[in-house]
Amino acid sequence: MRFGQVTGILHRQEGGYRIEVILDTRTSVTTVRDEVIPNLLLRNGELDAPWTVDQLTQETIGTDLALQGWEAIARGEAGPDPNLDAPMVVYLVRG
Numbered sequence: 001m002r003f004g005q006v007t008g009i010l011h012r013q014e015g016g017y018r019i020e021v022i023l024d025t026r027t028s029v030t031t032v033r034d035e036v037i038p039n040l041l042l043r044n045g046e047l048d049a050p051w052t053v054d055q056l057t058q059e060t061i062g063t064d065l066a067l068q069g070w071e072a073i074a075r076g077e078a079g080p081d082p083n084l085d086a087p088m089v090v091y092l093v094r095g
Contacts, residue, residue: 002095005076006032006065008057009088010049019053021060023070023093033060049087057089070095 004025011018017040021033033056040047041055061072076090 002070004070004093004095006057006061006070006072006091006093007088008053008060008090009086010053010056011086017049017052019056021057023065032064050089053087054089057091061091061093065093065095068095 002025004023007022007024009020009022011020013036016036016038018036019033020031023030023032037052037056040049041052042048043051058072061070065071070093072091073094074092076092
């Protein structure tokens with residue numbers, strides 16, 4: 001059984017946002033998703049950055065990482081990073 005941590009980070013950039021999803025297995029760190037999205041997702045009629053990073057990270061786990069045998073087992077706590085001014089989410093996975 002393998003365990004890892006998936007971190008999703010939403011970066012604001014000119015022309016939209018960039019979602020970055022990273023898998024850390026302690027033996028390797030892999031960027032699983034790195035793409036530009038033009039808009040934030042709506043939640044209750046409002047554009048919502050934390051909701052967007054959470055939903056797109058879950059989507060990545062449920063598609064790309066699931067094909068590699070990974071599944072989410074818990075949502076972790078993403079501590080504030082003083083060097084990063086971007087919404088982020090952490091999930092623990094096993095495969």
